[in-house]
Amino acid sequence: MKFTVVKQSRKSRARAGLLETARGVIETPVFMPVGTLGTVKSLTPALVAEQGAQIILSNTYHLFLRPGADLIARAGGLHKFMSWDRPILTDSGGFQVFSLARLRKITADGVEFQSHLDGGASHKFTPELVVDIQRKLGSDIMMPLDICSAPDSPKAKVAEDLRLTLEWEKRAGEHFAAAAGAPDSAQALFGIAQGGMYEDLRREAAQCLAELNFSGYAIGGVSVGEPEEDLYRIAEYTAGLLPPDKPRYLMGVGLPQNLLRCVPCGIDMFDAVLPTRLARHNSFFTPAGQENLLNARYAEDFAPLAADCDCYACRNFSRAYIRHLAQAREILAIVLLTIHNIRYLLNLMRAMRSQILNDEL
Ligand SMILES: [Zn+2]
Structure with a gap:
């Protein structure tokens, strides 16, 4: 994956870029329609493409539970399974584990949870497994397992969540790199900056992630119920700290007013359900x-x-x-x-x- 900034605005931090993937070039800034379950609800993939969508987002947690990553791999990967030949970004499932699943137990190794489906069966996500699931799905851009802190968490808890998230991302990066030489591997792995509404934690996240040298950087943990001004403050602050030569992705944000405010902050990628x-x-x-x-x-x-x-x-x-x-x-x-x-x-x-x-x- 290659990212090129073709124009840096002189009036703001906004930039126009090209993100080259094995399945096509994406012009940024870009909005990614969400197909959580491998379908953008109510539209055929042909209709999604006809609207001009260059890339869609799908969801690791949901596809892992149903119909299962192995089944999708046997079908030839998610693109073939759902008949969409343009790029797909899959999120890590971290957000869903913390918002949908029950009985979550976080350990240094990963997170154990009971799904919201299959009678509440127990599952465990580790940073390595989440990369492996996304490999099976064949997504073009993968996201690492992270902890999305609740918006009302005290700072000490957000800091603790961030430290563990950064350890997990390091492990995800190493696991990804170990198999990156595979001939069918044109996939990319992004890092996710967490840190809640705290600027010093966001700075720590951005600095640690830059050293891990991901293909792109996401800002997570926003659009989780915080006041809109906090969303803009954190998006602008964090975007300014992320490496300028890599794409920046603001997760879960994509209303018209959000795009108008956040593109000038230097955000390149957006998604929203x-x-x-x-x-x-x-x-x-x-x-x-x-x-x-x-x-x-x-x-x-x-x-x-x-x-x-x-x-x-x-x-x-x-x-x-x-x-x-x-x-x-x-x-x-x-x-x-x-x-x-x-x-x-x-x-x-x-x-x-x-x-x-x-x-x-
Ligand atoms: Zn219209």
Whole structure:
């Protein structure tokens, strides 16, 4: 994997880049639609590609539990299994272990948990196993096992979580490097900077990770319920400490207002489940903000969802029609709103990239 900054903005820390992977070149800054279970909910992979998605995100924890990494490996890897030939980033499952699973026991070796599926069976993630799972999935960008501290954790606990996370990341890096020479191995491993809302811990994380020389660096532990200003403060502060020649990925962040604030901080990659989740709750993006189609004022609104949007939904249907579908609980409402929300974010990123290239951002 090779990352090139093609333009550094003179007016902010924003940059336009190219991330070259074995499955294609990704233009950054980039938004990655989320396909947690190996599907971007309600869309075929062809439709996801048609919206302009260059890379999607999928989830190690969920795929490990169901249908299982070995089954996906026997199917030829996740790309083939789900029929998506562009890059895939898989997250480590750490976030899900700490948010979904029960009875978590953290030891120096890893984390034991009871899944939220299969009758609460016990599992254990170690840094090495999580790399191995992602190898089986065949993801283009892997993430190491980390501990996502609760937003209300005291500083001493966040610091303890960070130290263990950094040890795990070192082990993940060594395990990854040991098998990196394999002929089928074009995969990359990123590091994740944790440290909660504490700038000194974020600095420690960034410094330690830079020494481990990952292919890219993520900022984790945000978008976990903290005030929005804390998210921006930590994203900007941490991004400024990460190596400038590697991609920077802000995990779990991707609403339009977030992208507008965080691209100028020098973030290159974003993901969020919200665009697809909001669509399933009849919400859609407009330049004026997020709207809900069930609002009575849209009953006879024959305008498109967003005036300047070029998505299939906006080119062909009115708010009144999609609202009618939503009220009748027709599946097409979800499909059209998902197409719109994803296209809206991808268009926003393309526009921002073009502004960076022209020194207008
Ligand atoms: Zn649209």
